[in-house]
Amino acid sequence: MYITIGYGSAGRSVRRYGKKLPVLAPVHAGYPAVDGMERNESEIHRNRCPLMHFRNNRAAASFTVFGRIAAPMVDRGSGVAHRGAMGEDARAGLKFSSLDSPLFDGAEATKGDLIDYLEAVGDRMVPSLRGRPLSVVRVRSGQEPFMQKNLPKYAPDWMKRVTLWAGSSKREVSYAVCDDVRTLLWFGNQRAVEYHVTLLLAENLADYSGGPTHLVLDIDPAPDRPFGQVVAAAELIRQALANDGLSGAVKTSGSKGVHIFVPVRAGVDIEDAAAATRAIAARAERLDPDLATTAFIREDRGGKVFLDSTRAGGATVVSVYSPRIRPGATVSFPVSWADLPSIDPRDFTIRTAAELLGDRDPWAEAMPEPQPLPADLIAEGHTIPVARVQAMHEGKRRARARRES
Numbered sequence: 001m002y003i004t005i006g007y008g009s010a011g012r013s014v015r016r017y018g019k020k021l022p023v024l025a026p027v028h029a030g031y032p033a034v035d036g037m038e039r040n041e042s043e044i045h046r047n048r049c050p051l052m053h054f055r056n057n058r059a060a061a062s063f064t065v066f067g068r069i070a071a072p073m074v075d076r077g078s079g080v081a082h083r084g085a086m087g088e089d090a091r092a093g094l095k096f097s098s099l100d101s102p103l104f105d106g107a108e109a110t111k112g113d114l115i116d117y118l119e120a121v122g123d124r125m126v127p128s129l130r131g132r133p134l135s136v137v138r139v140r141s142g143q144e145p146f147m148q149k150n151l152p153k154y155a156p157d158w159m160k161r162v163t164l165w166a167g168s169s170k171r172e173v174s175y176a177v178c179d180d181v182r183t184l185l186w187f188g189n190q191r192a193v194e195y196h197v198t199l200l201l202a203e204n205l206a207d208y209s210g211g212p213t214h215l216v217l218d219i220d221p222a223p224d225r226p227f228g229q230v231v232a233a234a235e236l237i238r239q240a241l242a243n244d245g246l247s248g249a250v251k252t253s254g255s256k257g258v259h260i261f262v263p264v265r266a267g268v269d270i271e272d273a274a275a276a277t278r279a280i281a282a283r284a285e286r287l288d289p290d291l292a293t294t295a296f297i298r299e300d301r302g303g304k305v306f307l308d309s310t311r312a313g314g315a316t317v318v319s320v321y322s323p324r325i326r327p328g329a330t331v332s333f334p335v336s337w338a339d340l341p342s343i344d345p346r347d348f349t350i351r352t353a354a355e356l357l358g359d360r361d362p363w364a365e366a367m368p369e370p371q372p373l374p375a376d377l378i379a380e381g382h383t384i385p386v387a388r389v390q391a392m393h394e395g396k397r398r399a400r401a402r403r404e405s
Contacts, residue, residue: 107325149175161176195319208314218311219233219306232291251333251334252345254318272373
């Protein structure tokens, strides 16, 4: 028997993926089991009856049933006691607190939902974090979200870390390196919602001696434009890659856009990788200049979708499966190219994503093998100015022109 947690968007996802799921009302919450019954999404929503997904007769998370608190449950086979009466919890050798507190305004989820989600997907999320300096975005009650790079002094000694020089702040920063689910859960307890990592492994960042493991194209829609605009632009990137014998995997950003990852063979020079990323974006733009643009300055985009090629060098990108501080607590979720036109990024949340994954790791399944970069792609990229630098100089020129006019 299987469960999904929540109503609303979970139901939409169930309907979109064409599933009917078994429903079992939890006996421990005071309601009789209904075995062998199937209900569709509309019945679930109308009756406010949450679906519950059981694996080996162990529920994946605890939550409220018909306004009553379900009894403490057990995680996926760990046998560790979970949620207590005061919202406390213990698992993976860690203690958790305030699990019933709202995660952030508009999340429609609690801190406990975040911990449950990270535990459910951790084994599939950690491979994308492993060996890379980690930056997190935390959100405390009553405060604005903030990015944290430097590990706090109270971080446990068992946590892996790497110290790197930060040129922007001119100081050494001690980054966490998330090589296991325990580290991920510790950060979840610190109310770390977003998980961002570099494209280079930590061992290559000290002196930039190694290149990135992937190229990343970040596609952002124009304001108030539908997601279909992003899909069409992603297909331009896909075609530009194919024209050079390359391929990539796509995921939602967890916000309004998508990220396309192109794995590259080890040994690619960091500047050559950045150049190739710029060239891919430029070639995609030329395929349909009325739809897409590489213009870094917003007012120059003219309602077109932005093909962002600046995720290069020491830049970071939000990890696959990472939650985002966005309405509904959406997550960055992998999708197939075939499904991309039919999905709604808002359907992938910390309440729905784990059930949609089941036991699969679609990101690992979709990721191509590392590929060599064509010489002509690199050569063209070196003729294209770096967007951020070009935008900085153009901004100064325009400001000077306004002052002189």
